[in-house]
Amino acid sequence: MPTPVPTLTSEQRAEALAKAVRSRKDRSEMLAALKAGRLSLLDVLERDDDIARQTRALRLLESLPGIGKVRARRHLTDLGIPETRRVQGLGKRQRERLIELFPPQN
Template sequence: MALPTLSSEQRRAALDKATAARRERAAVKDNLKHGRSSLLEVLDSDSEAIRKMLVRTLLESLPGIGKVRAQGILTELEISESRRVRGLGKQQRDRLLERFASQR
């Protein structure tokens, strides 16, 4: 399937939107890392940029959790490595919040 041809204005608008989403995700990750936001606040967010974030990336943003530990947590909680925040089921979300109850 061929990609649609975009005008320069449409391309610029798409680039601006993508840049804004990356900045928002970076701010959320920084706030999590430094304790200015809780995991619950992030999971409850209505922002489309945050809802599209991978759960693995979200976990890696928490203090003391790197790539290996995040992968172990996903396996432990039975959450797919490719799962996005918006795709979490109620039980997965509850298990995640229970696992990080001190992060609330």
């Protein structure tokens, strides 16, 4: 039997909606900084916040300069990383291989 959906007050709903909007905005800003070169892949992988941890690896690679949807998917496939994997779910070796593939630009 499925679990019943919790009932939220209108204040709780508004709070949850505001939190979701903030998360999307923060993630968008992080990915834009990555695209613009203000952040490196290493910077994002080393971040210890929910925004970075919950970002999908595919979306992260797509945000790298010069990498589009096709190349991002190809790199994930070559590294054996599922497209749906989030940054928090990447193993140590997967992170290392991504950093080797996309070293920080100084």
